[in-house]
Amino acid sequence: MKNIPSLFLSQAYRDCWDDYNRSLKLKKFPRWDYVILTASNEQQAEGFRKQLEERKSFLPKHTKFVAIPDRDGQRVGSGGATLEVLKYLRSQEESFEKLRVLVIHSGGDSKRVPQYSALGKLFSPVPHKLPNGRNSTLFDEFMICMSSVPSRIREGMVLLSGDVLLLFNPLQIDYNNVGAAAISFKEHVETGKNHGVYLNGENGNVKCCLQKKSVEVLRSVGAVNDSDCVDIDTGALIFSTEMMESLYSLIATPEDYDRHVNAKTRLSLYADFLYPLAEDSTLEEFYKEKPEGEFCPELTAARERVWKVLRPYRMKLLRLAPAKFIHFGTTREILGLMNGGVDEYKDLGWSRIVGSSIKGDTAGYNSVLSSRSTIGEGCYLEVSYVHRNSKIGYHCVLSYIEVSDREIPDNVVLHGLKQRDGSFVVRIFGIGDNPKENKLFGRDLDELEQKLGVRLWENSAHSLWEANLYAEADNIQDGVDAALNLYRIVNDESAADIEQWRNAEKKSLCSGFNAADPDAIIAWNRRMEDLVAMDEITKAIRHKVPAQKLQKRTTLTKIQKEWLKKRLDKSDFGERMRLHYYLGVVLEDENEIQECFHIIQAEMLEATVKSLSYNENARIVTDRHTVNLPLRVNWGGGWSDTPPYCNENGGTVLNVAILLNGKKPVEVTLERIDELKIVFDSRDMDVHGEFDTIEPLQATGDPFDPFALQKACLLACGIIPQKGYKLEDILRRLGGGFVMHSEVTDVPKGSGLGTSSILSAACVKAVFEFTGIDFTEEDLYAHVLAMEQIMSTGGGWQDQVGGATPGLKYISSMPGLKQEIKVTHVELPESARKELDERFVLIYTGQRRLARNLLRDVVGRYVGNEPDSLYALEEIQKTAALMRFELERGNVDGFAKLLDYHWELSKKVDAGSSNTLIEQIFSSIEEMIDGRLVCGAGGGGFLQVILKKGITREDVEKRLNEVFMDSLVGVADCKLVW
Missing domain, CATH: 3.30.230.10 (Ribosomal Protein S5; domain 2)
Structure with missing residues (x-):
């Protein structure tokens, strides 16, 4: 039975996609005036800007896209980042009125998924190939899913959390531009306890905001319904323009700005801006609400001012159903999504393999997995290339990495990151490791520091995130070796080279993220897209996928041309000719197809000419x-x-x-x-x-x-x-x-x-x-x-x-x-020879074979792995052997049936072997013959038939004369030469 909510969301997504495309093409279509991404520092903001630039042709040109870093590169909290957004908007506009603004809070360090730190979790992969053929990211999904929202609000600001993807039907949004609104879905209480939960009041407003409360607490306050579900805080909010003005009043002067946007106060969007909007909130309890940073007098004073400007407003609870809440919070969650969880979203077009050249059960996004490598169950490749002779363990995540002739242990993440100085850092950690904690592969890092006699930290924050563990390398392969060496060191393996690790310059997950080169990350993504496309061609050749089924392209990139040159240099004859043929089909390039046939001719000629020699002994022996x-x-x-x-x-x-x-x-x-x-x-x-x-x-x-x-x-x-x-x-x-x-x-x-x-x-x-x-x-x-x-x-x-x-x-x-x-x-019984002499007839069609590029078409269909052609060519050989068998035992009737079968196979090899005239000739004598076949390639020339017993050449000649009268069609004077 079909999953009705899933089908509903699938239709809603298609509607959003249509609206997204309308926003690209229609000038007056409701769209966002601003899309603003918050970033933790200028480096991350720069990465966001580069990603936006990469997508500019796919973004609405009348929308302004902006990336705003935290003030002075210091964490000012999600509330402080929201105030930064308001400050920027006021610098661009006289008023917030009539503005539609989408804010995506994406300024986290992504500590729980360090492979996404450099460009932010916002641009992390989503297992979905978009309808326009591009591999999707969280940002792309946000833009599509939120493209219908501007038509549902007259003005105001919508705020989203950058690590939560919301799937819903925007037509369900009912917001009257008063105060605030929180978008909520029903989720199981076990999910809700790890997030925020709203308690709804009788009038439809939020009664209470409960942040990460236990199941017992949620039940005690009545937040859990009979289905064990809660109204989850999705991180999606709507603020009216009036409320935006009130929030802006907190930073209207430079002095106020300094008091509210700083690393010490560190206001939180969810703890500090939402709490005053709930009906049951009190100022006394507000002071006690868990902060994003630390309790301090500056925070208390700021909360008093926030309470004053926001308490007059209320927050409406918008419950949407059906809807989905997908949290990209940890590596384990992502691995779970890619290994089974993604099936829940197949009606949305999500898949375990996206834009990847991978055969088998391995999940992949923009990655290549050599069929000559081995890989364990439950792995996920992300913008990575696993070459032949590599061995990957179970439950591994490979991200932005290239692995050649290496063995990767089980249950690890291996992530490559190019630094701004050109060096590489390959980070390795366990699937279950929490970088906020003090463990790597389950080993206490303080104990490791003491054992190795080195300092892993430069400050008091003793966590995996801050530990200087990862050796810098000159290239990606050396980086992989350094990471594997670290794995051996931590796990006390005998092959570990501790001295090499001690002597290397090392970085932490944090410092490697801060020094990452965003251009290199984007370039690596492009490179992998190029290599995936080329590897798909080689796998299509190997697995006999027809060339015509491959996606068309317009040209090859520089990377693809380099790949092709190297591949051709080491390819055998079969792959070499097919690479050119497949590229000719994919690129619609006749020159590539001609090169395929040139290779065939050249190889045949070379193999033949080797055996030729000049004969100096020859003499004319007769006049x-x-x-x-x-x-x-x-x-x-x-x-x-x-x-x-x-x-x-x-x-x-x-x-x-x-x-x-x-x-x-x-x-x-x-x-x-x-x-x-x-x-x-x-x-x-x-x-x-x-x-x-x-x-x-x-x-x-x-x-x-x-x-x-x-x-x-x-x-x-x-x-x-x-x-x-x-x-x-x-x-x-x-x-x-x-x-x-x-x-x-x-x-x-x-x-x-x-x-x-x-x-x-x-x-x-x-x-x-x-x-x-x-x-x-x-x-x-x-x-x-x-x-x-x-x-x-x-x-x-x-x-x-x-x-x-x-x-x-x-x-x-x-x-x-x-x-x-x-x-x-072949020796035939005399009776069979005599019977064939009597029943075999050659018929002239009266027309010359058409001047078609016959050989090229037939060979092209074979080289291009067209299934009908491959099947027919194999069957044709078997048919020849069966014909010999039937003739050697004198069974001319059995031979005639095989001749008929051969004719059907011939038309599969080349549809042009027959035409209207040929079919008309065969049809006109249908009841007189037991077998038929064209001579040679067909399309004209001569036809051959085996007559039914008792039918004579004269009978056939008479019938043909009746049908075709004075044309050249007729029985030829032919005799078999035994």
Whole structure:
């Protein structure tokens, strides 16, 4: 059953998001005039300003964003900080009237979560990717959730606590701009005892403010209802402009300002400004209320003045429901949120993994976890990178850190912090440690100080927060090592290097926070965003996530380009080509995709050329020699022979040689001539070329060269060396010049019958025989493969095998850059041969295959890990093997069914293999055939079918003539060559 309150809040959040976007775009939309962040000191305020600057394009431009530090860098209390805000506003405006002001009190040191001290808990991560794709922080959530509030108040000041996220529907706010209002939710009493609780009066005003009272006390005063819930103090308040004026009167003169805003008086927003607003409050009890600082005469005098100006006002209690109160108070709370608690907010889009490249159960925010590292249960990575060979223990928090080849113990926080002087401090402490106390990993620090004979503190405040424990380092890895050394020292481990720690310059959690470089923190966050995006690509490649599913980007950053260069340098062939392809898809950059195909071609060529050598023993042995070869039809496994698929998976193909019009249509003739030159003559192409120097013959790779095939043949066969030599000397040794005639007769272009590759095979065979070079079938196939790579055609190896020798061939290769082809001549029962001769029919479509970028599309779908393509390519190989099995046992019907299945798989590999005409041809003879498949890549050329028993070629020819009349569509004169 759906969680109704959660769904309600989800809808409320979407409404707030819409209002947030309206505040960005609509000039007259109600928005905050000021958003003011309070900070503990100027360093923290500077960090806030830099974070605001980082977000300026996502913030309402008509709202003024301000960060105000505590006076003179001394803690003046949340009440003093509120007065500082009023002082600033009055310096900017003549009056508070008609102003809508949002104040977020965020000036704490975040002692309980030191990893957030430097930039403040306000900018700590929230496990949520915003609808605009940005990783969220508390500040971002505040801005979104509070974007609907200005329309609910005419004027006034809303104050929030910077470590509490409130999720509620702002439409429930009913405030009449009188006095003050406190926003409250119902929370269990066990939560309420650790916070403030309001006791509601009969008239809807707050009767009493109870700060951190025990459960017994809360029950005794009637603050707990029958469901064991209380009205919790969320830290969210609304002050009217009149009340703002009254508070400002406390600091109207310099003397008054000095009396109320200082480190000694240290007024509290919640203890000093709210208490007088409660109905049951008395001045006598007000004097006793626990202060934010210490009791002193100055505080007593200040409270008397506060009572005088605020007592006339009352505070309305605004109970909102449903609502959520999320406190980011301690590291343990955050770890609990990231390891299960976050599931409660999944309807809001919250997740354990946000903007991270992480596989598995580890929680992460803007982080990378190498799949070759090991990590224990219950860990949380925050703006961190865990490299391969790292071992992370159980229940760890890694924050702003990079770990390589290190072992991190269980139950620790490891936090990296760059200092303004360029050094690094890596702080390590226990998940359960409270820096306000005097323990580290459960060990008493006074005892540790005495044992080590060093001074850990420079003052009397003996707490973990102030202890000088953390060694400075020149880089992050040295900082990690120093932190791990400290862990060993505290835990009395034998591997600890105490002297190294003693001699190092050390900082405390406090001093490290004060010396932090906010620019470096922001830059690290950006860096991790960049690296996450790149690591996601490599993981997508490894886990076969389709490239098309990745988020599009416009360009690569400098960091990403550096990452890519390093990654490419150490990548193997498969990852290298896919990195370029995936980037081409992600960036929509054709150059990257072309680089992918260039790598495929280059790798294939390099692997092939290594085995080539110049043959100095070749001699012309006859004046004239002719080779004629048949064509082929592919029955199973087509595309599995194509690089890079065959290089990574091996290939399996079943094909058979055919005669067309009773002939072997591929012909190559070599003829000796007296002149020391080489002549190429291609009758069907109508081109003629003569060469008396060697350099033009060695120039290959131009796809528009009309003699690319002939040149590649001479290079592959070793007749012409790849470099150097003189053509005259070579031909004199051979015994003369020669003419190479090549021709494919009566075969339409784009037939799908393998003509170009079979012509290559005919050229190689003719050259070998003309020059007296001994060769085997395997030699022939290998040299044709080399030829194809020299020409950079990118095609597979099945065509040349199909036509080079007669009969049915089962052809396979194992994975590897250099493909070694194994050919098995399949023997069929005589009855099966006869049946195939009768039932096999070749049909011409009358159209040439369309000039599509076919090979690129098919290879791109494979390289890009498109699921349909990967599945079909694997199935296609299996189908070829099953076809062989059925034919060897004479089952032509079983073979026909597999041919039909293959046709469906072929369309998954390339949807362009079929078209309206092809489907119409197959449809017109549907009841006459048991199996169908296009020849070659399809899209035109020839089709092949297996007829039903009793159906003749003449029957098919008649049907096609009836449907297509005088077109070129018809049955071809074809004979299988056994």
